[in-house]
Amino acid sequence: MAHGQDAEPDMPEAVRHVWRDVLRRDPHQELFHADVRGALRSIAPVLVEHPEYTDVVGRLCEPERVIVFRVPWTDDHGRVRVNRGFRVQFNSALGPYKGGLRFAPTVDLDVVKFLGFEQVFKNALTGQDIGGGKGGADVDPKELSTGELMRFCQSFATELAQHVGATIDVPAGDMGVGPREIGWIYGQYQRLVGHHEPGAFTGKPAVLGGSALRPEATGFGAVYFTQRMLAEQGKDLDGARVVVSGSGNVALFAMEKVIAAGGTVVGCSDSRGSVSEPDGVDVDLLREIKGQRGSVADYAEKRSGATSGSDSAFLLECDVALPCATQNEIGTDEARALVDHGCWVVAEGANGPVRPEAREVLRAAGVGFGPGKAVNSGGVAVSALEMQQNAGRERWTAEDVDTRLQQIMSDAYDRVRDAGERYHGDPADLENGANAAGFLRVAEAMTSLGVV
Template sequence: MPAAEAALHDVYTEVLQRNPGESEFHQAVHEVLDSLAPVVRKHPEYLDAAVFSRICEPERQIIFRVPWIDDAGAVRLNRGFRVQFNSALGPYKGGLRFHPSVNLGIVKFLGFEQIFKNSLTGMPIGGGKGGSDFDPKGKSDREVMRFCQSLMTELNRHIGAEVDVPAGDIGVGTREIGYLFGQYKRLANRYESGALTGKGLTWGGSQVRTEATGYGTVYFAQEMLRARGESFDGKRVVVSGSGNVAIYAIEKVHEFGGTVVACSDSSGYVVDEAGIDLDLLKEVKEVRRERIDAYTEHRGRLVADGSIWEVPCDIALPSATQNELQEADAIALVRSGCRYVAEGANMPTTPDAVRVLTDAGVAFGPGKAANAGGVATSALEMQQNASRDSWSFEYTEDRLAGIMREIHDSCATTADEFGSPGNYVVGANIAGFLRVADAMVALGVI
């Protein structure tokens, strides 16, 4: 085994030993380290400073209990997490996820990805992530409020505008951020609006934040298309999921001239050949909070089993959850003529599926690049909070579009520089790594 690959293999072996049973975290680390051999050869000083090992070890991991009382008066118990992974570029930045699947390994995988995603934005923010195994589905507003207040009673001592700035993620929207921020403000005894992002527009939030991840994914895909002399015009698009990211990805695809013919939730997927009716989807998912089958009461058809990736398309935007697009799905996409995949979710494509897609010449935009629009706009919210300012929707979206173009171009030029032209995975991993690594070397062994 060549020396560079051997050194990275040793780092990965150490990660496996230090973090047993955390398969998603192992996968995320392996995917990054697998790209970095050219960096080791060009920058041996990173090995001397143990940057590769240090970047895989969180600076701080916080686990705490979250007791709360439900509407029946019963005491309930959940577990809270915050992994403050890397602050070389700025305060830790990353969302909070409320979902029964949340555990330490999931949070570490998300936090590790966040380091490089945040680096790619060019903004001065480090990487972190958090959440709880609490499930907001089926809970009353008062139950959600009591849970959020209990969570923040512990979390508040670990965050702040210059320390760690959480935001939303799966299960955490404006409602949850409101309850969290209210309790933070109460405990801190000051209006520190920059301590959380994803706030409501009337109390410190940013325009475009709700739309940012979905819009940003489509902006990135648009640049991938442009690099091959194409556009969204007339393209069939499949978007998995039907939450915030998927809804606003669908909206932007339609604005750019594409047609989204399918979307999904955990109960199945909807096929609507005329194009997903966005107003109806928003009514079903955001207003009525119902399952996707309610959409088909009015139009389209529901497929309760099988894979959404069996629907023929030119462009696929996996925007639901990790490891949803597997090897068999990638084979189906290639067979149907799909030529572009951009990840709206975090690590939704398995390594085997990525290999199938890239071997077939499909342009593949990894999540740390393609879905960085959400955290980029969170950083813009932090700027507005720091200056006590508020920007227009048009100005903020223009900033977002510019950031996504710069991320695409950085990935493309870095891939070229390190001998993998057209490989956005390699480009994103190396470009994101270099900025953080240089800062870590400059700051010394800490």
């Protein structure tokens, strides 16, 4: 409880009892604690204007349902191996639970609850009728052969199937889970339920009803949001130096959109290090190398103008930083380097990549900060559009989806900016604004439903 006692002095009285309950129930879930603490501090001013939502806060911080299950599977040598699967169905006030499945060795209940809590606010900010959830398993897909990964997905889906469906909970992909894996999971689900139900999963291959632009959506959406942030400063991406972390779809498509907008990606990174390339990263070559399970180090060897660097790309000089890898990748050292280099904006393409103490460094220096629950909501926004297409047996063009995505991200920015100004006195305070705006929409729905 020492952690909670140390944190309490800056916790508003209106939500302090909720904070104490979170610490008491889940004393070791530090990622979840950090996210809840930030949200509670953000929404306290909202409760002054809307005291009728006070009783909602405690319920909002407790998941509606937590599912933990065994995933047994057989490797290529005939050995039975066991992993742990998770699905946290956090809040369904606005609609079916919606959120991705993450396959990574670091996945545990703390990670999934943190991501699920984020998803509730993120989904609310899109303006669409979807609740929040998250799931995954503590497996490293990079260590599995294609056959092993398919068998793992099928075993995972066998347990998951009884908890999901088009009107209940609609999972999608996340780190380690792409269209191929979603296709395998959906295939096993379809065998078990005995009928065709494409709306039960999103992020599917196009042939199975997946939406155009879904792989690109999170990266594209992050750049659209960033452009709105820059416009507030009287700047744009044309001629800007941009650093992007990560090497999955989010990072690669964010790089692609940055270049299309006239920016130069001067550095990037993955789990094996970083690369600096002042004249601009060749995204097509990087994508080809990553498709062969290579790394940015392999990329650097093939480019005469590229230089391998430290573990973090955010020590490089840049105007815009887009962390698109994983949580907690930017600490105080990276934040100070960004400040010293005159960075204009840091926008989270991943979930929680900037540590709380690093956010304080950026805020004190006046660097624009875009929180992940707003910046990277483009992926789930297009997932919701995929649900619409599946429900209507329709297929929309990439241009149509992109137009809708741009509007969704622009509207989300307006909601966040306006809430930051109204409840925290600063339209540039997008972190508090995102929490306040998301809370308002979810709280209204929960209140309308009664005590559930």
